Every structure is written in structure tokens, then in C-alpha cells.
Amino acid sequence: MPSLRVHGVCPHDCYDTCSLYVTASQDRIERIEADPAHPLTRGFLCYKVNRYGNRLYHPERLTRPLRRVGPKGSGEFVEVGWDEALREVALRLHEVIARDGGEAVLPYSFSGNMGVLAESSLDRRFFYAIGATHLDRTICTAAADAALSWVFGTAVGPDPETLPQARLVVVWGTNPVVTNVHEIPLLDEARRQGARIWTIDPLKTETAKRYGHHLPLRPQSDYALALGLAREIIHRGAVSRAFVDQYTWGVDAYAAVAEAWTRERVLQRTGLTGSDFESLVEDLVSRRPLLFRPGYGVQRQRDGAKTVWAIAGLSALLGAPLDEGGGFLLSNSGAFSLNWERLTRPDLQTKPVRHMNMVQLGTALQTASAPKIRALIVYNSNPAATAPDQRQVIQGLLRPDLLTIVHEQMMTDTARYADWVFPAAMSFETLDLYTSYWHRYLQLNVPACPPWGQSVSNTEFFRRLAAAMGLSHPALQASDRALIEDALDTPENRQAGVTWDALCERGAMKVGQGWGRRPFVDTPPPTADGRLNLSPLPIDPEPLGGRGPEESDDWILLSPARRETIKSTFGNVASIVREDAPELLMHPEDVKRLGLEEGAPVTVYNERGEARMKVRISEKPQPGVVVSYAVRWHRAAGDHNVNQLTSAELSDWGGGAIFYSARVKIRP
Ligand SMILES: Nc1nc2c(c(=O)[nH]1)N[C@H]1C(S)=C(S)[C@@H](COP(=O)(O)OP(=O)(O)OC[C@H]3O[C@@H](n4cnc5c(=O)[nH]c(N)nc54)[C@H](O)[C@@H]3O)O[C@H]1N2
Ligand SMILES: Nc1nc2c(c(=O)[nH]1)N[C@H]1C(S)=C(S)[C@@H](COP(=O)(O)OP(=O)(O)OC[C@H]3O[C@@H](n4cnc5c(=O)[nH]c(N)nc54)[C@H](O)[C@@H]3O)O[C@H]1N2
Ligand code: SF4
Ligand SMILES: [Mo]
Secondary structure, three states: OOOEEEEEEOOOOOOOOOEEEEEEEOOEEEEEEEOOOOOOOOOOOOOOHHHOHHHHOOOOEOOOOEEEOOOOOOOOEEEOOHHHHHHHHHHHHHHHHHHHOHHHEEEEEOOOOOOHHHHOOHHHHHHHHHOOOEEEOOOOOHHHHHHHHHHHOOOOOOOHHHHHHOOEEEEEOOOHHHHOHHHHHHHHHHHHOOOEEEEEOOOOOHHHHHHOOEEOOOOOOHHHHHHHHHHHHHHOOOOOHHHHHHHEEOHHHHHHHHOOOOHHHHHHHHOOOHHHHHHHHHHHHHOOOEEEEEOHHHHOOOOHHHHHHHHHHHHHHOOHHHOOOOEEOOOOHHHOOOOHHHHHOHHHOOOOOOEEEHHHHHHHHHHOOOOOOOEEEEEOOOHHHHOOOHHHHHHHHOOOOOEEEEEEOEOOOOHHHOOEEEEEOOHHHOOEEEOOOOOOEEEEEOOOOOOOOOOEOHHHHHHHHHHHOOOOOHHHHOOHHHHHHHHHOOHHHHHHOOOHHHHHHHOEEEOOHHHOOOEOOOEOOOOOOOOEEOOOOOOOOOOOOOOOHHHOOOEEEEOOEOOOOEOOEOOOOOOOOOOOOOEEEEOHHHHHHOOOOOOOEEEEEOOOOEEEEEEEEOOOOOOOEEEOOEOOOHHHHOOOOHHHOOOOOEOOOOOOEOOOOEEEEEEO
């Protein structure tokens, strides 16, 4: 059989959304190569995807539908045919809906596959058509999104291809050496040309080590730091009137909030030294172009939305957007133009439905009433491992009267609790369209071969489920190509020639050209009056979280991204994740204080749960802070992971998750 080489896109939830070439022969993927011509992928991939063959054909890959035979969570299943499984599931769903209405069904999904079709197309049509409870997909970016939308009216930042022009980059709560490896060549290039790169992170991360100029602030004190810097800039008369007067409004109200953050108060709260603070201020007022590069790490805390608002305001006071290469880059999701209404068809829903916040899955499953959640359909996500307040999630999944259906590639921690498991295709076996939350290329993923075994794409799964339930609306049987054409159907795409044919020919197309090289200067933001809104968020400006460790005996537990996985994805691939048991990184002083040693087993606990880990002495965390990278599969650690300890409380605004506002105790 001749081999086929097609344009592919890395499907994982990662800033980089790499452009690939995928080669298959004999119905099997043989090779995945980085696109050397893509300006951001630049011919290399990350540690994980360089070893992708080990995931694609992993022995645990699901190939047939499964029906539970043992108790919930036991992992005892038997294989069944698709027809039988769909018939049974459709019957059960009809029973649930007939008894309690469509809202008794809860979808649960996130970005396991970032494809536009895989994430948000036929699935949404299906849930609208049955009138299911609406899931608010908040687990990753909601606090930031809310703040971005308040200030900028959209989630758009400078094109990362302009980054090498910057002469000062403030990397704030992101760790690109691990999470955004294709940003590293851009940062390196900027540095070669004389840029200084600061890293603001409580941990001495790989990024902080690479670039120096590290501000090891206390976790959750960023809000204080940003406002303290703003106050200092204002008092020095260093505000960019050229930017602020013409392109913003609300600066006086912003300044009034910042005024409370005196230098002493900021140093006390952040734990930084006066000289660190001073040298950052010196750089901020003198170096241009100036790029603020906050990441999602900075908003996984109680004060997440306020913090993003404060940093965005600081970038505006300094006039950062005025220079090409400068500005505020958190996300570029809003640079893509897609017709979401046509794609997801909210018109299929006949009456308004309730919303549920995915961060609170555990309580939703246990306490939602009128109606109770009776059926849960999980795809593109592994909440038993990744959702906070894990004990509550698992209690919910153990409910005997809950019908749980999971569409997955692997027998994950969540799939083990399912009543029915359906096998999902790998992205390289499906047709899909990819945006990015970092760069500005829209890309087409062409299937290199058919799905392995009896697995199917997310769209095909929901087409089959809709048909089995007798839902007759033709929108529920739309082909993948028709879905892509629906998604592309916008005036912006038509004007820019972004069409199905053009994408087939070119694989990747640059979008968002309308934003110019200097977003919000070359073109106005889509806010009510076309200027950036610096006025404070409509919430209490006092911070909620982030007490300093000296005020309490607890440790602050951070669980940021791990190099070897994307959250739980890749976690079962032994050749990729080498750590035998979950590790707890601890500062040498803390290890000594507790009388522990390298490799000692400890129990990390709080009022929500506990997790067993192995001590690893590390200078990365500061005293009082411990780290366990997110997230291990339960079986790597005795049926639980770090999310036993995280809280399902919501951020100050936007309903986001607060994974890094976790406090724990430790015992040998
Ligand atoms: N290898 C790998 N890559 C990934 C992922 C992965 O799991 N592994 N996950 C992907 C996903 S889903 C996402 S959303 C992105 C996230 O990627 P990032 O935006 O980099 O976010 P995080 O990994 O959550 O955290 C980044 C940094 O924030 C720091 N941090 C924690 N608390 C605070 C604080 O209070 N203040 C400040 N200033 N910093 C703080 C952490 O120490 C960490 O170094 O990465 C994606 N890329
Ligand atoms: N403690 C702690 N917890 C965290 C975080 C943290 O920083 N700390 N970060 C949070 C963040 S930022 C995020 S984004 C969430 C992510 O949480 P999840 O959404 O649960 O992400 P993953 O763990 O990557 O799981 C994705 C699942 O989708 C499956 N999958 C992949 N492709 C497909 C497909 O095409 N179809 C189907 N049906 N399934 C597919 C994969 O096999 C995988 O099991 O985790 C959050 N959890
Ligand atoms: S996980 Fe990220 S860096 Fe790795 S190949 Fe995929 S998009 Fe690129
Ligand atoms: Mo995420």
C-alpha cells in the first residue's frame, strides 16, 4: 500500500498549535514531522509529541464500545457492538428525558482535542436539540477571558511573530520553556538583539533560570505588584499620555485603586526586595518596545480576574501597545473569525436551559435539583483527574442512579467510572480545523488514515447518538466538511479568501490581518466606545486570597503544567512520564524543618482530601510553597491525585478555577 503524507495540526491544548506533516501507510500512522516552513513551528516539536507513536498505538487505546459489568469505578467492562451500545444508551437517555426533561442531561467536555469540530460543533447541536443543561467551560481561562473582555472587548494581543522586536519582555505567570516551547526561539532572538526578559513567578522555573531577572513573588500577590508598579509609574510622572489620553478611558478610576498600593504594602505582601522592585520599575520606564506576556498561571487564583485587569492597565499606562513588538499578549483566540451560530446552532434549543459551571462538577452531580443530573456525557476531558475538589467529583461519579457515558481514546480515570465507554479516534485520523490561542494561523488537519479499530471522531459519535435517539433534524447529520464550511462562513474570512479550497491547498493561513501590527492602536478595540476600558471591574477591589505564608502554618500548593504531559493526557505512557510516584517539590529549608529527606513519602492533606507523594528537594519553590505538577493518573498514586487538594471555589469574577489558591498541610 502506498504511503500518504498530509498536512496535520497538533490537537493538544497548548499555546503552540504546531503545523505538522503526518505520514501513514497500511492504515497506520508511521511518522509525525514538524513543518519546517511554518514561521512558529520552525521544524521542531516538543518532548511529548516527538514520542507520539507511543500514545497513538498504546495498549490501553480503546477500540470498541464497552459496557460496565463490575461495580462503578471497578474498571470491569465487556466489549459490545456499536449498534447494541447505541440502542441501549438511546433508550436510557430517552427515559431520563421523559422523566426529568433534557436538563437532567449534563455534557462535560473541554479541550482534549482543540479542533473546532472536535470541541464545539455537532456535540453542541446535539445538546441544544435535546435541551440539555448548558455547561460553562470555565476550567482554564474564564477569569482571564472575563477581564480581557472588560478591558479590550476581545481576546486579542500582538502577533507573536513581532515578539523579537521587543526590548523588554515581562513573562508573568507562564512558563514557556514547558508550556509554549515555540516561544523560546522568539524570546532568544529578542535577547540576542538586546532585550531583557523578566520572569514574574513564585517558582524559579526553567524560564526564570534561562533568562535571569526573576521576581520570586509570593503566590497570589500579583495584583498587589501590578498596582504597586502602576502607582510608582503614576507618581514618577512616567504615564504615557500619548497612549492613555487617546486610546483609553477610566484611567482616573484605575489610578484611584492603585493609590492604595504603596511600595511598603506591596513589598510586605509580595515578599520582594525594594531593589528588585526598583530595577523592574527602571526597566519599565526606559525600555521600548515593551511586551507584557502574562499567561494562564497568573489567573488560577481567587483574584484571577482582578489580576489580569491590573496587569492590562499597567501595560496601558506605560503605552506598551504603541510600539510594534510591544503590548499585552495573553491570548489571540479573538483574532480568528468563525461563525459559531452556524456551527453550533443554538436555534435548535426550544427553550432556555440552566447553566452549570464545570469547575463545580462534584457538587453539580450530587446536589443539583429540579431536575437532578441523571445522565453525564463526557468527551475531550478527564474530570476525575483534572477537575478540582476530586473527592466530590468521584462521589458524584459513584452515584448508582447516574448514567455516565464517556467517549475517550484511553481507559482514563473518568472512563473507569462510566457505564458505557465509546472509543474515540485520534485527531490525525479525522478532518478538523484548528485556531490557536497564541499564534494567528488557521489550519486544516487532513486525516492521514481511517480511525483505528472501531473508534470514531467526536462529530461521528454525536451523529450516531442523534440517529440512535431518532432525532431527525438534518443539522444533526451534517458532514465534517459541511461543518467546516459553516464555521468559515464570515465576512472577514470571505474578504481574506479564507475558504475550504484555500485551506485545502495551503494547510495553514494567516488570519487577523485586520488587527495590524499594533492591535488597539492600528485598529480600535471592539469595546463600547472603541477605547480600552481601564475602569475597575465591577467587584470589590480588595484582594480575597494570597495571604503570606508567615500568617499561617499551611503550605501553598501550586500544581502548574508538567513538561511530560498535557494535564492528564500522556499520563499513561510509561516511556514519556518517567516519575514513578507523584513528587512534591519542597525547598531544602522546609524539608529540614519537617525532618524529612529526599524521597521520603508524605501525605499532603487539607479539609478536602489527601494525596500521597514523594518528597523531592528543590530550589524551585520558595519556603512555604510546595509544588506537584499537574496531573498524574490516579493509579500512579493509589487512586487519587493532586486535585484531592484543590478547591472548586470560583475566581473573583468570570467563574474561573482557582487551582493555585490551595493550602495544604504535610505529614510524614
Ligand atoms: N508541557 C505542557 N504544556 C502545556 C500544558 C501541560 O500540562 N504541559 N497545559 C496546557 C494548558 S491546558 C494550558 S492552559 C497552558 C498553561 O500554561 P501557562 O500559561 O504557562 O500556565 P500554568 O502552567 O498554569 O502556570 C504558569 C506559571 O504560573 C506560575 N504561577 C502559579 N501561581 C502564580 C502566581 O500566583 N503568580 C504568578 N505570577 N505566577 C504563578 C506557576 O508557577 C507556573 O510556572 O499550557 C498548555 N501547555
Ligand atoms: N491541579 C491542577 N488541575 C488542573 C490544572 C492545573 O493547573 N492544576 N489545569 C486545568 C486546565 S488549565 C485545564 S485546560 C484542564 C484540562 O483538563 P481536561 O480537559 O480533563 O484535559 P486532559 O487531562 O488533557 O484530558 C483530555 C482527555 O481528552 C481525551 N481526548 C483527546 N482527544 C480526544 C478526541 O478527539 N475525542 C475525545 N472524545 N476525547 C479526546 C484525552 O485522551 C484525554 O483523556 O485541567 C485543569 N486541571
Ligand atoms: S503539544 Fe504543543 S509544542 Fe508539542 S507539538 Fe503539540 S502544539 Fe507543538
Ligand atoms: Mo488549560
